Amino acid sequence: MSQPFDDDQLRAAYAPGKRRGPDCPTPDALLAAVRGEGVEAERLRVLDHALQCESCRSELALLHAVSDPGAAKAQRGSVLRRRAIPLALAATVLLAFGLARVFRPTDEILSERGGTSDVVLVSPANGNSVGDSVTFVWRPVTRALDYQLEVTDNEGTILSTTVTTDTTWRPGTPLPPGECRWWIIAHLDDRTERRSETWVLKAR
Amino acid sequence: MEMGSDPLSATIGTVLTRFRTMVRSVGARRGLLDGDLDEVMQEVRIRLWQAQKSGKEIETLGSSYMYQTATSAALDLLRRRRAKGGALTEELERGPELKASEPGPHDEAVASDLSRRIDAALDELPADRRVAVRFHLTGYNHTDIARALGWTEARARNLLYRGLTDLRRRLALMGVSPTETR
Numbered sequence: 411m412s413q414p415f416d417d418d419q420l421r422a423a424y425a426p427g428k429r430r431g432p433d434c435p436t437p438d439a440l441l442a443a444v445r446g447e448g449v450e451a452e453r454l455r456v457l458d459h460a461l462q463c464e465s466c467r468s469e470l471a472l473l474h475a476v477s478d479p480g481a482a483k484a485q486r487g488s489v490l491r492r493r494a495i496p497l498a499l500a501a502t503v504l505l506a507f508g509l510a511r512v513f514r515p516t517d518e519i520l521s522e523r524g525g526t527s528d529v530v531l532v533s534p535a536n537g538n539s540v541g542d543s544v545t546f547v548w549r550p551v552t553r554a555l556d557y558q559l560e561v562t563d564n565e566g567t568i569l570s571t572t573v574t575t576d577t578t579w580r581p582g583t584p585l586p587p588g589e590c591r592w593w594i595i596a597h598l599d600d601r602t603e604r605r606s607e608t609w610v611l612k613a614r
Numbered sequence: 615m616e617m618g619s620d621p622l623s624a625t626i627g628t629v630l631t632r633f634r635t636m637v638r639s640v641g642a643r644r645g646l647l648d649g650d651l652d653e654v655m656q657e658v659r660i661r662l663w664q665a666q667k668s669g670k671e672i673e674t675l676g677s678s679y680m681y682q683t684a685t686s687a688a689l690d691l692l693r694r695r696r697a698k699g700g701a702l703t704e705e706l707e708r709g710p711e712l713k714a715s716e717p718g719p720h721d722e723a724v725a726s727d728l729s730r731r732i733d734a735a736l737d738e739l740p741a742d743r744r745v746a747v748r749f750h751l752t753g754y755n756h757t758d759i760a761r762a763l764g765w766t767e768a769r770a771r772n773l774l775y776r777g778l779t780d781l782r783r784r785l786a787l788m789g790v791s792p793t794e795t796r
Contacts, residue, residue, distance in 0.1 A: 450764060475638070
């Protein structure tokens with residue numbers, strides 16, 4: 411099987427080719443989209459066009475660079491705070507009672523990660539069954555500050571998560587019985603991250 | 615009073631240089647053209663000059679004032695340009711940096727074909743994943759995607775990863791691989 415494209419190869423090959431036309435959004439519509447204003451469907455439409463159109467793309471880059479990132483960050487921060495607390499509470503409830511399907515997962519916590527994998531998972535091996543006690547092991551990554559481990563059920567609900575500087579971790583409570591997925595995200599010292607493949611494990 | 619080499623001009627120059635560096639660092643890999651930025655900075659210079667005349671202390675203007683002024687100047691620039699027929703700034707300096715050697719007609723045809731196939735694969739993705747992937751391929755990060763789409767960063771990250779996985783899968787089904795395109 412041939413090797414898939416990595417991110418750099420895709421970026422190098424991606425060359426927006428559309429030219430200025432009647433369907434180009436106005437500068438004001440572009441700015442609104444950059445700032446995250448208006449209805450999501452409209453923003454998606456505007457941005458989908460702008461990112462494929464040579465003319466709109468440079469205008470988008472200009473408006474993005476000169477519009478105030480601080481205001482959006484502050485707004486996003488409050489949204490994140492509002493969402494983080496219920497999510498943390500939900501995670502605690504799930505861990506304590508093993509109720510894997512208490513709440514419906516949203517896109518934010520549904521995860522199916524794969525692709526480029528600079529983080530190598532070691533144990534439990536992909537597809538293995540585990541008992542009450544499981545220890546996750548992965549290989550160290552150069553320049554990693556810490557590692558984030560996530561375990562989800564098949565619907566993407568987070569069952570267990572931690573951030574550690576170690577390359578092993580054992581959950582404090584047993585995983586609920588059933589099939590789960592796990593992966594690691596390494597946070598590097600240059601503020602980028604590397605992610606592992608997603609491995610499956612079956613908790614008994 | 616004219617703009618010249620007086621202390622006020624020097625102050626405006628310093629403020630603008632700092633701001634330009636900041637803005638350029640954000641737009642550098644995302645298609646921001648230096649010519650566009652220069653035009654906006656020139657307009658901001660004029661507005662700062664006028665602001666000073668109306669009694670504002672240039673040194674005390676915060677970054678949000680600068681962003682607001684630059685955004686307004688950029689919008690005006692783009693509107694004017696569209697009104698004149700939408701000519702883009704030619705990026706004369708960037709061409710040689712991007713290409714180690716001049717591509718021949720065959721290379722260009724291959725690149726263009728690959729780009730079309732990537733576009734075709736992208737068109738089959740759901741809109742949210744597609745836009746997240748287009749942002750990523752254009753050089754924007756999770757934070758930018760989240761900001762523009764009003765998503766949390768976690769959602770932006772997840773939709774992007776899923777979109778990239780879908781894209782790779784579709785390209786593989788179409789028989790498009792990196793080795794084939796070399």
